[in-house]
Amino acid sequence: MAKIKAGIVGGTGYTGVELLRILANHPEVDLQVITSRSEAGLPVSDLYPNLRGFMDIQFTEPDVKALKNCDLVFFATPNGVAMKMVPELIEAGVKVIDLAADFRIKDISVWEHWYGMTHACPDYVAQAVYGLPEVNREAIKQARLIANPGCYPTAVQLGFLPLLENRLINTDFLVADCKSGVSGAGRGANVGTLLCEASESFKAYAVPGHRHLPEIKQGLELEHKSAVDLTFVPHLTPMIRGIEATLYAKAKTNTVSVEEIQKLFEQRYQDEPFVDVLPAGSHPETRTVKGSNLCRIAVHQPQDNDTIVVLSVIDNLVKGAAGQAVQNMNLAFDLDEQAGLGIVPLMP
C-alpha cells in the first residue's frame, strides 16, 4: 500500500515539532509539506535541531494546492486558523485533523464565547468527530474531520470516564485539579514562561475560567448523559512536559468499594492500547509517560470514606496533542492503531 501523503499547517510550535518527531519514525507516512508563513524557506531541522538527520523537509509558504494533494492535513496552528481552510480541503477529499480547538465544541455560541471570535464554518463543527479514541473509535475511523482533544480534557475525561459511564458518582461537585508542564503554554516568547519566571515556582492560573473547561464539561456530560458541575483549576508546574490530573468526586452512597472501582477501570480500559490502569494503591508519575502516547491512571478511596480520587497522567505533547493526532490518523486510515507510537517513555 502506498504511504499516506501528509501535510502539516503550522508546525513551528511544540505540537508541531512533536508531530515531526513521531512522524519521522512512522512507517506509513510520507510527509510532503509543512507550511509556515514566518519560517518559509527554513529547514525544520534549523528550527528544531533535534531533527537534524531525521527530517529533511523545510517550511514552505502556505499553499492550498499543495495541501490538496495530500491525503491528510494536520493543523498545528493557533486557534481560529484551521476553520478558515478546512472546508476547502474537506471538499477536495482531504482528511483533516485539527490539533487546535476550532472543532472541539459542538455548541457554537459556547465556542465563540470562550475563544472570542466568530466561527468561520459552523456546519463543519457538526460533522467533526471529537478525536478521543477511547470514546469515539468507530466514528474516528469514518471521520473526514477530526477535532483532536485538548491536553487537559484528555487527562480528565479518561480519568472520570468509567465513573460517569457507570453513574457511580454525584455530579454536583466534581473537582479536576490539574497540573501541566510549561510546554502546554507553547513556544511563544512570553515573560511568564521564561525559565527565570516559571522554574522553582508553582501556581494556579485561570481559576475564573480556562478554555478547556467547556470542552471537558461537554465530554463529561456526554459520558454521563446529563449536566455535571465541574470545578477545573489548572496549575503551571516547573517542568517541560507532563500533565497530572487529580480528580475528586463523591461516590453515591453505598455503591462500590475501591476494589470494585479498580476492577471497573481495568475492564473499561483492558483493550485500550494507550490507557494503562495501574495496580491498586499506585501513584502515577508524569515521567513514566514522557515522550509516549500513554495515559496511566490510578484510583483511590482515601480513608475508606466516600470520596473517590483518580490520578491520571499523560504527556501533554503526545497523548495530549501530537501522539493522539497520530493515533487518530492511524484509525482514520485503517492502519495499526499503534503504528509509529511504540516509543518507550524516557526515564530518567
Add this chain to the structure above:
Amino acid sequence: MAKIKAGIVGGTGYTGVELLRILANHPEVDLQVITSRSEAGLPVSDLYPNLRGFMDIQFTEPDVKALKNCDLVFFATPNGVAMKMVPELIEAGVKVIDLAADFRIKDISVWEHWYGMTHACPDYVAQAVYGLPEVNREAIKQARLIANPGCYPTAVQLGFLPLLENRLINTDFLVADCKSGVSGAGRGANVGTLLCEASESFKAYAVPGHRHLPEIKQGLELEHKSAVDLTFVPHLTPMIRGIEATLYAKAKTNTVSVEEIQKLFEQRYQDEPFVDVLPAGSHPETRTVKGSNLCRIAVHQPQDNDTIVVLSVIDNLVKGAAGQAVQNMNLAFDLDEQAGLGIVPLMP
C-alpha cells in the same frame, strides 16, 4: 536586655539549616549550642557552606546540661525525639519549640496511630500550645511548650480559616489539593528525592493517608467547632521550596458573593504581619514567598457558581517550619513578632 540563649537539638536537616539562616541575622538571639550525634565536632558551615562567614558554631554531642542553660531549645529532630527530652527541659524552666510532630495532635491515640509509636509524655501534649500565631497568638505568648505546625497544615488552615470561622461552607466535602517542593521530604539520602527521580516529573503521593491529615483536621474542626470531611492529597513538585494549596469548598446556598469573601479574608488578616491577602483575581506563586515567612492567599468563586477556591502559598521551610518557629519564639519572649523575619523573598 540580654539576648535569648538558644539551643538547637538536631539541626542537620533542612529545617535546621533554615533555622540557622534566620537566627544568623536575628538581633535578639545568641545561639549557644547545636547538637547532633552524627555530626558532633563539625562546624555547621562545613555541612552548610552557605553559612560560612555567618555562623561560627559547631555541632556538639547532645548534652542535656548545656541545653538546660538555655532560655529556649528548638527541636529540629525526627518525630519521636523531642518527647523524650522535653519534660526534663520544661521542668528546668527552659521553653521548648518542637518543629517536629510530637506535640501537635491532642488525641494521643490518633497521634500514636499515625506516627506508629507510643507517646513518651502525653501529659505534655495537653499543655503544649499549637504554634499557629494567627489562631493562638495569646496562648503562644504564655506557652512553655510550643508545637510548631506542619508545613501543609499551615498553608491549609490559613486558607480555610476565615471560611470556617464564619461558617460559610459545607464541611461534608472539603478538598485540599496540595503541592510541595522536594525539600519537604528532608535531606535524607533517598532514591525518590534524587534530582533524576524527582525533577521533570509530578506525582501525587500518600493518597491513602498522610500524617498531616489528622493535624489539619484537628485544626479545621477547632476553627469550625464541629467535624469536617476533608480529602487531602499532597503532591511532589519538581522544585526545592514552596507549598501551594488549592482548596475547594461548596458555599452554603445564598450566602456570600466573592466580593464579600474577599473582604472577609482581608479583614481577618489585616493585622497579621505574615499573611497577605492578594487583590481579587490573583494567583499567588510560591516564588513570591521564597525565603520569607509570608503566606499569600487569594480567593475565587469560579464561573460564579457556589464553589469557593482558595489559593494559599508559603515557603515550606520558613512559614511552614523554621520561620514560624522564630515567629513563635518572638511571641513567647515578648519580642517584636517580626524580629529577624524581615527577609525579602528571593525572586527570581
Add this chain to the structure above:
Amino acid sequence: MAKIKAGIVGGTGYTGVELLRILANHPEVDLQVITSRSEAGLPVSDLYPNLRGFMDIQFTEPDVKALKNCDLVFFATPNGVAMKMVPELIEAGVKVIDLAADFRIKDISVWEHWYGMTHACPDYVAQAVYGLPEVNREAIKQARLIANPGCYPTAVQLGFLPLLENRLINTDFLVADCKSGVSGAGRGANVGTLLCEASESFKAYAVPGHRHLPEIKQGLELEHKSAVDLTFVPHLTPMIRGIEATLYAKAKTNTVSVEEIQKLFEQRYQDEPFVDVLPAGSHPETRTVKGSNLCRIAVHQPQDNDTIVVLSVIDNLVKGAAGQAVQNMNLAFDLDEQAGLGIVPLMP
C-alpha cells in the same frame, strides 16, 4: 545623618528587582524615585510580587528633575541609556552608578566596536571608576561616576587576580570557561530563555566573541601590567542564578606549590568582606552564594603538574550586579561597606 536619597533609572529587569530587594532592607537609603517609561504608574510590587509589603514605591516616567534631587542614581538600564543622561546628573552633583556597560571600557573604539554604537560622552568614560572594590576601593570612595562591573568579569577577575598580580602564570594561554544561570540573559521575552528551551539542557554560546571579553581583558591586563591572551567561553546553565568560572593557566616553571598559591589567595583576600577563599581542595557551589554578595574561590593544581585551576562562584545578580552596586554605593558614601549586604545565602 540623613539617609541617602537614591533614584533608579530602569529597574524593570532582574538587576532592578534585585536592587530593590537589597535596598528594601538597607538602613541608610531612602529610595525616592524609580523610573520606567513602559511601566510608569505601576507599583513595583505589581511587577515584582515578592516585594509586596516591603516596597511601596511605583514606577514613574523618566524625569531628570526628580533624579537631580537625588544624592545617587543607579542606572539599571540597557546599554547605551546611561551615557545619554549621566553628564547632566554628574554636573548637578549627583553620584551615578551604572550597572550597564556604558562606562566600563576605557578604550572608546573598543567599546564602540563591541557595543555597536557611538559613545555619547567619551569624556566621562575617562573619569569613571571601574567599580570592583577589591581592586579599586580607594578610587571608588572618591568617585562621582562608577562603572559597575559585568557579572562574568567579576567572577573571572577575582579568580585570576592574585595569580596575575604576582606574575605566577604564563599569560599566553589563559582559559576562562564560565557558566551562568539564565537570569544573566535578562527578563526579556525571548524564545531562547523559555523554560522549555533552556531547562534540561546545557550549551556554550557566543564562542566567537562575547561583550564581556574586552572588559575582562582590560581588567586582567591592568592587573598584570601587560597583554594577556585569554579565551573566554560562556555557557548557559539550566538554573536561575549563579555564575561559576573555571579558570585555567600554566604556572611559570618552578614557581610555587599549590600550598603557596592557597596561602597567597588567602592573604590577598583576608580583609575583603565579600571574597571567601575556601579551604584547600574545595569545590565551590553556586548555591552557597545565592542571594548574597559573596564570591567564593578555590584553587587547585591537579595531578601536581603545572596547570593551575581556579574555581570562582558568585550570584550573578548580586556580586555580579546589584549587590556590587550597593557595595560601591556604601564605599562612595562612606558607609559601612557591608551595610544592607548581610543577607545569608539561601540554601537549599
Add this chain to the structure above:
Amino acid sequence: MAKIKAGIVGGTGYTGVELLRILANHPEVDLQVITSRSEAGLPVSDLYPNLRGFMDIQFTEPDVKALKNCDLVFFATPNGVAMKMVPELIEAGVKVIDLAADFRIKDISVWEHWYGMTHACPDYVAQAVYGLPEVNREAIKQARLIANPGCYPTAVQLGFLPLLENRLINTDFLVADCKSGVSGAGRGANVGTLLCEASESFKAYAVPGHRHLPEIKQGLELEHKSAVDLTFVPHLTPMIRGIEATLYAKAKTNTVSVEEIQKLFEQRYQDEPFVDVLPAGSHPETRTVKGSNLCRIAVHQPQDNDTIVVLSVIDNLVKGAAGQAVQNMNLAFDLDEQAGLGIVPLMP
C-alpha cells in the same frame, strides 16, 4: 536469522534502564535474563515504571548457567564486578560488553591505582577491545570482549580526534572542561545528588583527579601517538541527562584556518552514523541529542587567534553508555549498526 539471545548483569541503575529502553524496540534482540541480587523477583517495570507494557521480564538472582546460554551478556554493574565473571563467560563462547570500567585501561597498574582494587583478570584486559566505534570499528566487529567507553571519554575523544590525528595542535596544554547531568552520578541514594542539593546550583568536582582522566589520556595518546598533557575538569550540571565538553587547544603556528578545521571534521565523520558535525558557528545544545545515540560537534577559532575550541555534546546515558553498547553489539553481531538506535531526540 535467529535473534540474539542477550543477558544483562546488573541493570538496576540508570545505565540498566536505558539499555532496557533501547532493547525494548530492538528488532534483533531477545532479552532472556536480567540479574540483580537486590531486586531478584521484581518485574523490571516495577522498578522502572516507564517500561510497563514494553518489557515483561523480571530480575533474577545472578546465575552463570543462564548467562552462558546467551550469545551476549551486558554488564551494567559497578566497577569490579564484570572482571570476576568475564573469563568464564568468554571461555563459554559468550560475547561480553562491559559498560563499567574493568577493561577500559590497558595499563593494569594505572587501572589499579585509579580504581583502588586489584584486577582479577589482567589477561582479558589485553584482549578487550575499547568500544569506540569511530576509532575501533573493525576490531569491535571481531571482538569477544568489548570495553564500553565512559561518558566523558566518549565526548572528549570524539571532539579531539580529528585534531590529534592530523597533529594540528600543541599537546602540552589541552583543556577538557566537561559538564554532566546528574544521571552520570547514578541511581544511588546519596545526599549530593538529591534534587535539593544538585538543582539550582553548579559546581566543579574531582578537580584533583577523576577516574575518566586516565581513560581519556590513553585514548588521546593513541590517537596522537605520543604523550599529551590534559587538564580535565568535570562539573555537575542541574539537569538529568547530557554531557557538554568544551575543549581548548592551541593550534600549531600557521597551520590551518577554522574553515579548514571545519572541513576536516566533516570529512573525518562523514560516514559516521552517530557523529554530526554542525555547520560552522554552531553551539550544540545537549537537548538536541536527548535520548539518542548522537554526538553533535562544533568547532570554533574565537577572535581568529590560534586557540581552537571544540564543543561536543552527547546523552551520557546513550552515546555515553547504553546506546554505544548497543552500537557495539550491532557491530559485533554484524547487524545494521543503527538497528534499534533510530530514536529521535526528545525536544523540548
